[in-house]
Amino acid sequence: MVGTGYVGLVSGACFAEFGHDVVCVDKDESKTARLLRGEIPIYEPGLDQLVADNVRAGRLSFTTVLADAVPGSAAVFIAVGTPSRRGDGFADLTYVYAAAEEIARTLDGYAVIVDKSTVPVGTGRQVQRIIRETRPDADFDVASNPEFLREGSAIEDFMRPDRVVIGTTSDRAREVMRALYRPLFLLETPIVMTTLETAELIKYAANAFLATKITFINEIADVCERVGADVQDVAKGMGLDGRIGKKFLHAGPGYGGSCFPKDTRAIAQSARQAGAPLRLVETVIAVNEERKRAMAERVVAAAGGSVDGATIGVLGVSFKPNTDDMREAPSLDIIPALQQAGATVQAFDPAAVHEATKLLPDVRWCSDAYEAAAGADVLVLLTEWNEFRALDLERVRSLLARPIVVDMRNVYRQAEMTAAGLTYHSIGRASIAD
Template sequence: MRVAMIGSGYVGLVSGACLAELGHSVVCVDRDAGRIERLRRGKIPIYEPGLESLVGRNVAERRLAFATDLEAALRGVDVVFIAVGTPPRRGDGHADLSSVWAAARSVAATLDGPAVLVTKSTVPIGTGDGIEAVLRELRPGLDVPVVSNPEFLREGSAIGDFLRPDRVVVGSDDAHGHQVMRALYAPLLHRGARLFETGRRNAELLKYAANAFLAVKISFINEISDLCERVGANVLDVSRGIGMDERIGPRFLEPGPGYGGSCFPKDTLALARTAHDHGMSLRLVEAVIAFNEARRPAMARKVLEACGGALRDRRVAVLGLAFKAGTDDIRESPAIAVIEAIQRAGGRVRAHDPAAMPHAADCLQDVEFAATAEECLGGAHVAVLVTDWEEYRRLPAARLRQLLRDPPLVVDLRNALDARELRRHGIRHVGMGMPEERLTAPQELAAKAPVPVRHASAPLAAAMASPER
């Protein structure tokens, strides 16, 4: 099939390259002439494992091309994807759909025959209805079903997610739209991928609901991690134990500095705003948003407390700048907020990341960037691991001991390092959701002063204080 992908950013480029890999003829279109020229020269503008070779192979085999001329790209096309950005709108947090509407108007103005128009961008519920209205207004005689086909690509493993998906979701209120999308994804379906066909509005909401639920899981285990630190439990065992329940599952139950990136922050906020527009509150989602926003200053306080409340003129080595391993994306990255808080406390930051340093350099000031992790650690008073890249996990404890100043201290915000091994080499390890040293007797826990309830609502606080409980 002939496919036009409007937008050559993360989603558009990965999706276009993967559709070409499935055997389709794909043209990725973008208004940014510089980006298109770089892509034609084989320069990939994003860090995604395997993407460079995938793009190069499909360009060489003439299944994938890049263009700025939308009219030429749409000539004789079967499927048109809209894969443009939908960032939070300034001021209210709603998804900014200006690029989506511009793409829809451009398609209406230039499409030369019947095709299927697919929204791959994450858009609020009802956006497909609006796109249909634009097409009817500008080209009333054009036969173009509008389909929602949300993406579920994780940065760092996007190619595998596309080619070996949990499910392919297609939302359409038109039988022909479903038929064309089944043909488009036939190579995946023949390999056993599950196709979930539904209405368009259902598909639009499904994407937001999925991301919000994963954000809930992340925030839940982070809150349990905080409780573990208070009561002397170990969140690693707690997480492992609850994750063995097949109704819960182990994924997204690793404690850390909070979620970031291009999806969860904006999608949870957009979902909450959509609910408000319809006269209701998604209280659980709103609580998750608030908790995650508070998580970053809490991580900075954790570093400060581990250093005895004093960071002035101390050298702090920060390992990891991307919001997660496997990407160069620093959008909503906890590392940025942690670094800025360390600097406000007087700490001198040297940082390293295998992929994200060029982007971080554009938004951070007075940070020294190291070429290697060892260079970053050399002479530091404290090491703060924020992003769990595999190369950090492999750092030998003995080498860490040599690089760090005395007394050596590691604040591990991902529980990526072996705490016992570090301690065996004389390194103090401060992790997430675990006591620095295990309690040796139950009576020690019983002897602790009661922990006051914080941030509880008045009814909850009253219920917890009730003698009936």
């Protein structure tokens, strides 16, 4: 498994749990040293125990030397980063191509080279070309095996996926991939066998569609606020239609994270290069960026039109609960905008403070939710961690300088906030005051 980031580490540990021998390779010596000491560099529930169990069983190991891992391997997964390229939003494939070239030099027998990273259509063919040019004598096939892991529930997603997508036209490669995923065949997990290009596009198309659902319900929330409707009831009524489904119909401050922003930009750019622009996806990207910026204005409005000199308490800064991932989190737009408007921000997050401190250095970090509320003129619930779902509202009211709560995840019921004496603002529902 080349790369021990989120995808590589989770996938490697899960394959080891399936009973396979897995070597995870990463050039980052400090990260590898931490893994060798049993320290997990990312926050993912259950991952520390899974890694420890499989290291102890001798099925999972870590190294910085690719040549120690590739020889004798039936499959070599490329799970390196593909960040958005500056300037055009296209996926930066530098690490993928560098890994392919280095893998080629270390091959000593037949192996399937598998793109696990999220890559644009055509990447697999380019990987194939690089390996062939680097090692004309190499015996290999290339496959695409996109990941569909949700941060916060990645282990469950790997072990019990909705489907597994494998892109290759080689029967030999298909047999290797079937062997790797044999435990899922026994669970009758749908296995989608297709071409390289189709597999690559499935991943991008899926994420673009989910991002579109999120953006759609966010815009419907704005309509609800104008006409007096409740977006949660609208979403429920929509979601009960089997053709639509209820997932990803939760109004909020906009999508963020490591996948949706990067993948929507990449598929939009790829489609333009192919001469088939995705105008709907391009609009989704624009609307989502504007929404994150507009959320700060909602806080200002809730405070009475100005936050200059005010203290704002923020609950949750990671892009979603159960992760410490700060990549393109709405908090990175909202908090700086509030600070620029003259506010002092104090915040608490159960897992992301270490990462957030580097990105939001002027925030005062608190030890719990109640410290974040203490003395605040407005309390903003930004990430729906479970521990924020049952706060002592009377205690919150007593701690706040002004009894104003802006709930950007619709965690609470309006009636209970009123009963606690709080002026409550949510998304896609009427605001109410004591």
